[in-house]
Amino acid sequence: MPRIKALSLAVALAASTQVQAADLMSITRDAMSNNANYAASRAGYDSTEAQEDVQRGDLLPQITASATHTRYHVISSPDSSAGAATAGGGTAAARGSDDDYGATSANVQLTQSLFDATNWFQLEAAERSTAQQALTLAGDRQQLFYNVAEAYFEVLRAHELLETYRAQERALQREFEQVRQQFEVGVVAIPAVRSAESSYDSARAQRISQESALEVAFESLEQLTGKQYASIDTLKSDLPIERPKPSSRDDWASMAATQNITLLAAKAAVKAARADVKTARAGHLPVVSAFANYDYSKSNQDYIRGHSGDTTFGVQVNVPIFSGGSTSAQVRANTYTLEQTQFQAEDQLRTAVQNARSYYAQVNNAIYSIAAQKKAIASARSSLDARRQGYQVGTYNIVDVLDAEQDFYTAMSNYADARYDYILDMLNLRQAAGVLDQGTLEALNKWLDADKAVQLDISDRSNDQDLLSREISTVDQDSNVFGAVTPARLTPER
Numbered sequence: 358m359p360r361i362k363a364l365s366l367a368v369a370l371a372a373s374t375q376v377q378a379a380d381l382m383s384i385t386r387d388a389m390s391n392n393a394n395y396a397a398s399r400a401g402y403d404s405t406e407a408q409e410d411v412q413r414g415d416l417l418p419q420i421t422a423s424a425t426h427t428r429y430h431v432i433s434s435p436d437s438s439a440g441a442a443t444a445g446g447g448t449a450a451a452r453g454s455d456d457d458y459g460a461t462s463a464n465v466q467l468t469q470s471l472f473d474a475t476n477w478f479q480l481e482a483a484e485r486s487t488a489q490q491a492l493t494l495a496g497d498r499q500q501l502f503y504n505v506a507e508a509y510f511e512v513l514r515a516h517e518l519l520e521t522y523r524a525q526e527r528a529l530q531r532e533f534e535q536v537r538q539q540f541e542v543g544v545v546a547i548p549a550v551r552s553a554e555s556s557y558d559s560a561r562a563q564r565i566s567q568e569s570a571l572e573v574a575f576e577s578l579e580q581l582t583g584k585q586y587a588s589i590d591t592l593k594s595d596l597p598i599e600r601p602k603p604s605s606r607d608d609w610a611s612m613a614a615t616q617n618i619t620l621l622a623a624k625a626a627v628k629a630a631r632a633d634v635k636t637a638r639a640g641h642l643p644v645v646s647a648f649a650n651y652d653y654s655k656s657n658q659d660y661i662r663g664h665s666g667d668t669t670f671g672v673q674v675n676v677p678i679f680s681g682g683s684t685s686a687q688v689r690a691n692t693y694t695l696e697q698t699q700f701q702a703e704d705q706l707r708t709a710v711q712n713a714r715s716y717y718a719q720v721n722n723a724i725y726s727i728a729a730q731k732k733a734i735a736s737a738r739s740s741l742d743a744r745r746q747g748y749q750v751g752t753y754n755i756v757d758v759l760d761a762e763q764d765f766y767t768a769m770s771n772y773a774d775a776r777y778d779y780i781l782d783m784l785n786l787r788q789a790a791g792v793l794d795q796g797t798l799e800a801l802n803k804w805l806d807a808d809k810a811v812q813l814d815i816s817d818r819s820n821d822q823d824l825l826s827r828e829i830s831t832v833d834q835d836s837n838v839f840g841a842v843t844p845a846r847l848t849p850e851r
Contacts, residue, residue, distance in 0.1 A: 461655045517773040623701055646672070
């Protein structure tokens with residue numbers, strides 16, 4: 358029974374590990390929800406869209422109301438002349454007064470714009486800016502798709518290269534141990550041992566460097582999504598390597614000239630700038646508005662008790678005659694801004710077309726490179742087998758074997774690089790043409806192997822630690838080139 362329970366637990370742990378392995382689409386969804394840069398872009402779009410309502414509000418009725426209540430305490434001295442005229446009987450003003458009273462007033466005003474070209478063109482400019490921001494958001498989403506895919510496949514690339522370097526290190530270690538044993542029995546001389554040791558040390562250094570590259574690649578995924586991933590699905594070995602469709606470079610250039618998201622956003626910026634020019638020119642036009650006012654007042658002062666209400670309405674025309682030249686200067690400034698956006702759109706057009714052509718050439722180059730590297734692997738393996746056999750019979754020396762070993766594993770790493778270059782170049786081509794979308798990533802996701810997972814597994818570094826300990830022992834333990842650093846203590850802001 359204990360053995361059965363242990364087996365069940367092992368199966369459960371293995372199943373949970375498989376569940377935790379993330380694929381391309383799950384990481385993309387995490388990025389869509391958690392990526393800080395994309396969230397900022399969404400907030401920017403919402404802010405720009407809200408500006409439409411701000412500008413539209415200036416065209417709708419404007420109603421304001423105000424009210425005041427005032428208490429008065431009035432003290433006045435007697436009027437001698439008035440007192441003489443009244444011959445003793447007199448009025449309150451002649452005798453002097455001490456009056457305490459209150460007064461209330463209220464005003465309601467309604468204004469409706471009848472003709473204000475500035476407000477209309479400001480609304481148009483806001484709508485154009487919203488359209489531009491929508492395209493910018495779409496471009497940021499497309500860029501996020503590419504960034505996620507790039508980070509994902511860079512992890513797979515780093516892992517595949519690491520496996521190649523580990524295999525190379527193991528093979529060269531065996532060669533080194535074999536040569537060293539042969540030296541001990543007097544079969545080979547010391548230069549052969551030194552050559553084998555040098556190749557082994559170089560392979561180990563290359564493997565250590567690649568382990569760091571794999572760790573950095575995993576951290577890049579975390580930076581995009583804010584989440585850590587224990588493992589991700591690997592790429593199937595039978596991924597089809599196909600030419601871009603359509604097969605014409607000019608077709609891809611034409612798509613880039615009409616569909617590139619960044620180019621479309623630049624063209625939208627031109628329309629927004631043109632609306633800003635109209636807004637500035639509208640400053641020379643009159644403004645016509647209708648208004649209606651209602652005024653109410655009430656007082657409880659002794660001799661003017663009561664209330665009153667007045668209603669006025671009419672049409673008001675404001676004609677700008679001279680504003681110090683600021684309106685004309687604003688027209689010139691906005692015109693130069695329009696010219697700037699037009700040149701930027703032209704530059705973006707050329708960039709999009711050139712990128713499409715370049716990435717098309719890189720995709721085709723990657724296809725040829727994959728085929729060549731695949732053949733190079735077979736040739737290098739045959740050469741390595743031949744030299745190993747020749748070394749056994751004395752036809753080749755150990756340096757020849759080590760060179761063949763290096764050629765074989767170089768061909769293996771070049772083949773891995775070519776495959777991932779092909780994927781990223783294809784994604785770059787589709788982004789330049791404006792057709793990189795979620796469907797592209799879903800198609801790639803189908804070529805991931807859910808039964809195999811790539812993990813950040815660099816925990817066993819005992820041999821490296823021994824190497825480091827030996828190196829440190831030859832250095833003064835008290836020496837430190839850069840000096841010690843004390844972490845700063847963060848204090849909360851008040």
